[in-house]
Amino acid sequence: MIEKAGMTDARKSLYFHLGLIGALFILQFILPAYHHGNLARIMVLACYAMGYNILFGYTGLLSLGHAMFFAAGMYGMGLPMVHLGWTPEPALISAIAAGVVVSAGIGFLALRTSGVSFMIVTLMFAQAGFLTILYFGEWTRGDEGFVIKQAERVMAGFDLSQPVNRYNAALILFSICLLLTIRLVHSRFGRVMIAIRENEERTHMLGYDVHFHKWMAVIMSGTMAALAGAAYALLFGYAGATFASVQYSIFPLLWVLLGGAGTALGPFVGTLFMFYLIDLSSSFTTAYMLIAGLALVLLTLFLPQGLVGEFRRKVVPWLS
Amino acid sequence: MKKTSKSLLTPRRQVIKGAAASLALGAVSMPLMGRYAQTQSAEPIKIGFQVHRTGIGAAYGRWYDRTTMAAVEKINNAGGINGRPVEIIAEDDGTDPKRGAEVVEKFATQHNADLAFGTLFSHVVYGSAPRAGELKIPYFVVSEGHHVASGALNRYTLQPGITDVKSQVQAMAPFVADNLGKKVTMVYPDFAFGHDHRDYFSAAIEAQGGQVIEKIAIPPTETSFTKYFPKIPRDTEVIYHVMVGPAVLTFVKEMGEFFGSSRPEIFGFIDSLEATDLSSPGLEFLEGTYFWEGNPRYAQANQSEYDKAYRAAVGVDANGASVSDSKDVSTYAHMFGCWETLHIVKAGMEASGYRGTGDRAKLIEAVESMSDMPHSHAHPQGAKRFNGKTHQVFGHQYITKVSNSKLDLVHTTSIEDTLYPDEVDYTKQSF
Numbered sequence: 001m002i003e004k005a006g007m008t009d010a011r012k013s014l015y016f017h018l019g020l021i022g023a024l025f026i027l028q029f030i031l032p033a034y035h036h037g038n039l040a041r042i043m044v045l046a047c048y049a050m051g052y053n054i055l056f057g058y059t060g061l062l063s064l065g066h067a068m069f070f071a072a073g074m075y076g077m078g079l080p081m082v083h084l085g086w087t088p089e090p091a092l093i094s095a096i097a098a099g100v101v102v103s104a105g106i107g108f109l110a111l112r113t114s115g116v117s118f119m120i121v122t123l124m125f126a127q128a129g130f131l132t133i134l135y136f137g138e139w140t141r142g143d144e145g146f147v148i149k150q151a152e153r154v155m156a157g158f159d160l161s162q163p164v165n166r167y168n169a170a171l172i173l174f175s176i177c178l179l180l181t182i183r184l185v186h187s188r189f190g191r192v193m194i195a196i197r198e199n200e201e202r203t204h205m206l207g208y209d210v211h212f213h214k215w216m217a218v219i220m221s222g223t224m225a226a227l228a229g230a231a232y233a234l235l236f237g238y239a240g241a242t243f244a245s246v247q248y249s250i251f252p253l254l255w256v257l258l259g260g261a262g263t264a265l266g267p268f269v270g271t272l273f274m275f276y277l278i279d280l281s282s283s284f285t286t287a288y289m290l291i292a293g294l295a296l297v298l299l300t301l302f303l304p305q306g307l308v309g310e311f312r313r314k315v316v317p318w319l320s
Numbered sequence: 321m322k323k324t325s326k327s328l329l330t331p332r333r334q335v336i337k338g339a340a341a342s343l344a345l346g347a348v349s350m351p352l353m354g355r356y357a358q359t360q361s362a363e364p365i366k367i368g369f370q371v372h373r374t375g376i377g378a379a380y381g382r383w384y385d386r387t388t389m390a391a392v393e394k395i396n397n398a399g400g401i402n403g404r405p406v407e408i409i410a411e412d413d414g415t416d417p418k419r420g421a422e423v424v425e426k427f428a429t430q431h432n433a434d435l436a437f438g439t440l441f442s443h444v445v446y447g448s449a450p451r452a453g454e455l456k457i458p459y460f461v462v463s464e465g466h467h468v469a470s471g472a473l474n475r476y477t478l479q480p481g482i483t484d485v486k487s488q489v490q491a492m493a494p495f496v497a498d499n500l501g502k503k504v505t506m507v508y509p510d511f512a513f514g515h516d517h518r519d520y521f522s523a524a525i526e527a528q529g530g531q532v533i534e535k536i537a538i539p540p541t542e543t544s545f546t547k548y549f550p551k552i553p554r555d556t557e558v559i560y561h562v563m564v565g566p567a568v569l570t571f572v573k574e575m576g577e578f579f580g581s582s583r584p585e586i587f588g589f590i591d592s593l594e595a596t597d598l599s600s601p602g603l604e605f606l607e608g609t610y611f612w613e614g615n616p617r618y619a620q621a622n623q624s625e626y627d628k629a630y631r632a633a634v635g636v637d638a639n640g641a642s643v644s645d646s647k648d649v650s651t652y653a654h655m656f657g658c659w660e661t662l663h664i665v666k667a668g669m670e671a672s673g674y675r676g677t678g679d680r681a682k683l684i685e686a687v688e689s690m691s692d693m694p695h696s697h698a699h700p701q702g703a704k705r706f707n708g709k710t711h712q713v714f715g716h717q718y719i720t721k722v723s724n725s726k727l728d729l730v731h732t733t734s735i736e737d738t739l740y741p742d743e744v745d746y747t748k749q750s751f
Binding site: 032033034036037038041127131134135137138141142143144145146147148150161162236237238240241242243278279282283286288289 | 373374411412416417418419421422425426428429430442443446447449450451453454465467472473474510511512513515539540541
């Protein structure tokens, strides 16, 4: 009986998210050009946040170094395109490979620690990654970064610099990441991840290999972040060290907190909310980060589970 | 039949009456139409100003803003552009390449601005330029980066108001080799801006028979520099330094402590000390050293009437600080670029008969066809030569010497000193 109810909930949740994807598809025909462009970027960044959410929201590991995974994908995509003349298809594979390798390596080392130490170690690794990009300035052009030319950003015959193609490419990527997240949290593996978040000791006592699950969570999370980084480079034509800086490690944490950690949709809602909060507030004050900070404080105080988290708690308990 | 004939054969008096009536109507309606036509043409020209209000570029952004507003006021007081007033729409890019791209999108698709303008930091230019090219909005940067002339960007991106780092650096080499020494040690930040200096200056000093004998790259996170000074070879004749950010004060102080009273000649780029008062404690050691300046901060003995007028318009005193606050030092070596760029936009729009966003390509072609620009109220920094193929302007560079905590002009380079072979021809790219 419980099994069956669970199935139904999972199905409801799936339909809900499929409905959202459908709505995003239709929105492209309605939105004015400015918001159309914004939404494409928000969907890409939401993938970054969804990657972050796998580790933070579902597994309970707070990383302060995810910018290095985002940058691994960005440079995994950009460097071979610019220096080796690769087309986007193999470059995308190299970006994913870069994400897997970097997150597997960093995860292996960083998971020797936990809690606050894990935060600090990931922060330090990310800083080292940032400095490495600057150090190899001859290829990466360091902080200045480099442009991936419009003519080279053609994938499977689609010119990704065109608004319609860009939007739909972002939507496809977003859908893949969203559905993968939902699939993951309903899988056996995902349930172990959540169990680790809720009570690591008990999960360990129940006989699960906690370390392995955490490591895999870092790899999945890092690779999804890398995928978002690769997509940013490809869709917006730029790769630069700024995206590897500490500020870009903090962003996904904020987006996820705002939207709701441990909800499939929270990262998207958080990214969307934060973007428009900054976009609107920056038009009348330079202290827009203060407003963003204030909003975050208020949300943490009054909606501690984030926007989607509270929505789930009060309205739709079946939401993934 | 009768009726028809009557209407056909209208009596002369009636015709005259009718004509008078229609003339009167015309006379009444014409001013209305005229007024309408005028409102159409008096629609402001909207210039999207991508400004570093927050982030690392904020000090520059503040002065870029003041210079821009002063230039717009001057242009509007003189009748605007093609009889239309100029309106500045400022958006903060946070000195961030992602936000920079978003701001350019906002100018193009929400504000429906005629063009985007004003970016300084190179990473923001790199991040934003692809979007400007895709959205086909002219993007006039004031960045001094070599990005435009290197061919990395696109036909919609131009830098007609400020020279680039490559030409600035190479133009310094003859002066350094002839007056300061031929054995140079370079100290620079270990990121792209520093690497540009390293590469361009090394090549340029060799062409003058000199040599860079040591290159000391300082990681951007460094806050103390004492461990780097022992790396300076003893036979160094000139130290060439270019540091950016707040660490420069520590850098100068520690360099002074290291050398004491016997130091080699020192040459630096003012970028380190833009918006910084030269009489700040710790900078005494700079006395007698030399600086590149894009435009001399202190009003010189031979100050041109153009610099005088420009300085007054922006609100800068003879010491390069704000007239309302002597502690608020300007970014004088760079900010003239905003003033000059806006005058070029005006000249380009007037030459092309620019009417609206449909004429953006015409505006770019008009600017591409520009070449020599005389020293004038529109170009108070000095005469310029624009290269339409590379979208980059070339101009005089100034070398000043610190004496009594002020910068005195000792050398002005020729425009020829700053030229280098073309690396791109943007005019071959389609719009």
